[in-house]
Amino acid sequence: MLEAQFVEQNKHVLLQERESLLGDIEALKQTLKSEVDVDVEEGDPEIIEREKSATLLETLEAKLAAVDHALKIIAAGQYGVCERCGAEIPQERLEVKPEATLCVKCQSEVERMLRRGMSPQRTRWHFPVE
Numbered sequence: 151m152l153e154a155q156f157v158e159q160n161k162h163v164l165l166q167e168r169e170s171l172l173g174d175i176e177a178l179k180q181t182l183k184s185e186v187d188v189d190v191e192e193g194d195p196e197i198i199e200r201e202k203s204a205t206l207l208e209t210l211e212a213k214l215a216a217v218d219h220a221l222k223i224i225a226a227g228q229y230g231v232c233e234r235c236g237a238e239i240p241q242e243r244l245e246v247k248p249e250a251t252l253c254v255k256c257q258s259e260v261e262r263m264l265r266r267g268m269s270p271q272r273t274r275w276h277f278p279v280e
């Protein structure tokens with residue numbers, strides 16, 4: 151079991167992360183909105199910039215979803231337990247990656263499934279949330 155103090159500390163880190171992600175996402179959205187220019191041609195540096203921003207936005211939104219999810223797990227009192235297999239997630243992993251809700255093994259298995267376009271079958275998980 152994780153110490154309550156450690157969970158509290160990581161919750162704080164996650165909340166800060168959330169704030170900064172929301173700020174970055176908002177700023178990026180504004181940039182993307184303001185740069186709409188129908189006259190730019192394909193391969194134009196402006197288009198490449200826009201594509202980069204759009205990709206970054208996707209990355210940030212995925213990170214935000216992970217942070218929100220981890221906060222939900224904390225609120226449910228299940229932080230530090232792998233939501234797929236129920237194994238304990240080592241504290242060292244949570245120190246590096248506070249948004250982690252899966253153990254290393256499950257994380258890599260789920261990522262492999264998603265890369266192959268397979269569903270990780272959340273309903274069979276230890277915590278079948280969502």
Ligand SMILES: [Zn+2]
Nearest residue numbers: 232235253256
């Ligand atoms: Zn696991």
